[in-house]
Amino acid sequence: MKIDHISEHGIRRLVDEFYARVRADTELAPIFNRAIPGDWGLHLATMRDFWSSVMLTSGRYKGNPVAVHLRIEGMVPRLFDRWLELFGETCGELFDDSLAEAFRAKALRIAESLKLALFYRPDRPWPRSVP
Amino acid sequence: MTFVVTDNCIKCKYMDCVEVCPVDCFYEGENMLVIHPDECIDCGVCEPECPAEAIFPDTKAGLESWLKLNADYALVWPNITIKREPPADAKEFDSVPGKFEQCFSSNPGQGD
Numbered sequence: 001m002k003i004d005h006i007s008e009h010g011i012r013r014l015v016d017e018f019y020a021r022v023r024a025d026t027e028l029a030p031i032f033n034r035a036i037p038g039d040w041g042l043h044l045a046t047m048r049d050f051w052s053s054v055m056l057t058s059g060r061y062k063g064n065p066v067a068v069h070l071r072i073e074g075m076v077p078r079l080f081d082r083w084l085e086l087f088g089e090t091c092g093e094l095f096d097d098s099l100a101e102a103f104r105a106k107a108l109r110i111a112e113s114l115k116l117a118l119f120y121r122p123d124r125p126w127p128r129s130v131p
Numbered sequence: 132m133t134f135v136v137t138d139n140c141i142k143c144k145y146m147d148c149v150e151v152c153p154v155d156c157f158y159e160g161e162n163m164l165v166i167h168p169d170e171c172i173d174c175g176v177c178e179p180e181c182p183a184e185a186i187f188p189d190t191k192a193g194l195e196s197w198l199k200l201n202a203d204y205a206l207v208w209p210n211i212t213i214k215r216e217p218p219a220d221a222k223e224f225d226s227v228p229g230k231f232e233q234c235f236s237s238n239p240g241q242g243d
Contacts, residue, residue, distance in 0.1 A: 054176055059151050065154060106174065113132050
């Protein structure tokens with residue numbers, strides 16, 4: 001039975017399942033393992049808070065994800081596409097169609113915003129010709 | 132992409148947005164708030180929280196001047212993450228036309 005409404009429980013399942021896939025993914029695992037060398041439990045808790053804040057307006061997450069991503073070496077736009085693929089798949093397996101789409105739409109907007117913050121340069125075309 | 136605070140925030144400044152913003156990207160002027168466009172992650176959580184309906188995505192047409200105002204003042208006004216009491220006369224100024232011309236203050240607010 002797929003989850004049909006937003007809840008902390010659903011967010012926990014999404015975060016746990018999604019990051020299990022990230023850690024098994026040949027493209028994403030290396031960069032995540034470099035960025036999170038220690039306690040994944042802490043990262044998962046942060047991501048539960050983040051999605052709770054974004055989808056349930058709980059205000060639990062407070063941070064600066066743009067600054068966090070700017071500090072990570074080796075970021076390229078393609079990694080965001082792969083992230084979105086895995087996230088979308090996970091949503092589709094756990095959630096019904098409309099709930100999965102609500103999460104995907106939110107993730108897409110946030111990813112686009114982070115990509116702009118990381119890669120946009122006024123003197124270069126956007127988005128195809130960035131490195 | 133970012134969200135943008137527009138004229139109906141002026142003298143209403145309810146501040147519900149700052150409580151829900153996950154990335155603390157609101158900055159406070161004397162009588163309105165602005166969003167820092169380089170910190171906003173476009174999550175859209177603030178938009179429906181605004182009682183004055185003053186927050187819009189920058190993809191909406193005609194917001195260029197407001198985007199510039201948000202970007203400019205986010206650099207000089209203090210950060211605000213904790214809601215305080217809105218102005219006592221906030222309701223009286225809700226939806227009043229011409230607030231920018233008549234009421235906008237470039238002075239900083241108190242911040243957190």
